[in-house]
């Protein structure tokens with residue numbers, strides 16, 4: 001077996017729970033099969049990963065659940081040593097408990113450590129749809145509708161089905177509108193974050209509100225689905241700032257993105273089904289840190305390049321994806 005990686009940094013949530021700073025992403029980008037991802041989950045846990053970022057819409061929670069069951073039975077890891085997230089998908093905002101129970105059943109767990117509202121509106125598109133798909137029932141963000149969903153999240157927390165609750169794909173103006181109304185504050189905020197899209201204001205806002213930011217697409221999602229690609233996108237692993245730091249450390253530019261994220265104070269959830277990659281992504285946070293000068297240089301890599309634009313969630317009459325991020 002490969003080496004076992006320890007001493008990965010961690011964050012303490014506002015619940016008191018400790019969450020590793022690196023987790024394995026599990027969205028296969030319509031490219032990797034559920035079984036391939038579940039096999040990677042098994043391999044990743046065996047080499048030291050203790051966090052998984054799951055979601056019902058990734059359509060692989062049952063395969064991951066079977067792998068977890070096997071690892072528990074084999075004595076590789078105990079449930080309490082893992083930090084597992086899941087998310088309610090957009091079409092289940094009015095039945096959050098049912099959605100959560102389905103994820104728990106699929107994952108074979110009695111609770112998840114963190115449960116997210118995946119997107120702040122109930123606008124639905126079929127998994128795997130193309131970028132031009134629109135749903136005529138889609139609506140703009142509504143504080144009332146969001147809070148109805150959040151109340152159901154709070155009930156899940158009260159019932160012990162989830163140990164913390166979080167939000168995802170939010171903006172500062174949406175957070176300003178909903179945080180004062182929350183009985184239970186979010187413990188974490190999942191947000192797109194990589195060198196070319198640093199979201200410094202949102203990152204600072206989360207930290208100031210004692211919400212741990214979790215950065216998704218940390219490597220710039222090089223395998224993302226076609227619907228999430230456009231001509232103006234930049235590749236994080238080709239940015240001159242990232243390439244220079246990578247050359248100086250003799251590491252892959254992807255690994256620079258992970259080091260940068262964790263040293264900046266993010267939890268990061270890189271996806272990979274390839275063992276050498278997922279080993280590097282965890283191990284890199286335990287050795288050979290970036291210098292203060294390198295962290296400064298990487299600040300200059302920001303190109304304000306959002307990759308997950310969410311255009312499939314636009315409502316009738318809205319034609320510009322930036323309206324989703326107001």
Ligand SMILES: NC(=O)c1ccc[n+]([C@@H]2O[C@H](COP(=O)([O-])OP(=O)(O)OC[C@H]3O[C@@H](n4cnc5c(N)ncnc54)[C@H](OP(=O)(O)O)[C@@H]3O)[C@@H](O)[C@H]2O)c1
Nearest residue numbers: 025026027053216217218219220221223254270271272277
């Ligand atoms: N909350 C949300 O709305 C949301 C949205 C998007 C993503 N997420 C979460 O964030 C996770 C990560 O995002 P992502 O999967 O889109 O993108 P990502 O982690 O930025 O990129 C993953 C890809 O990077 C490459 N890679 C990974 N490690 C590497 C290494 N050490 N060296 C070289 N290349 C490496 C792999 O490409 P190859 O496959 O070509 O090898 C891999 O498929 C998802 O899996 C999901 O859990 C959440």
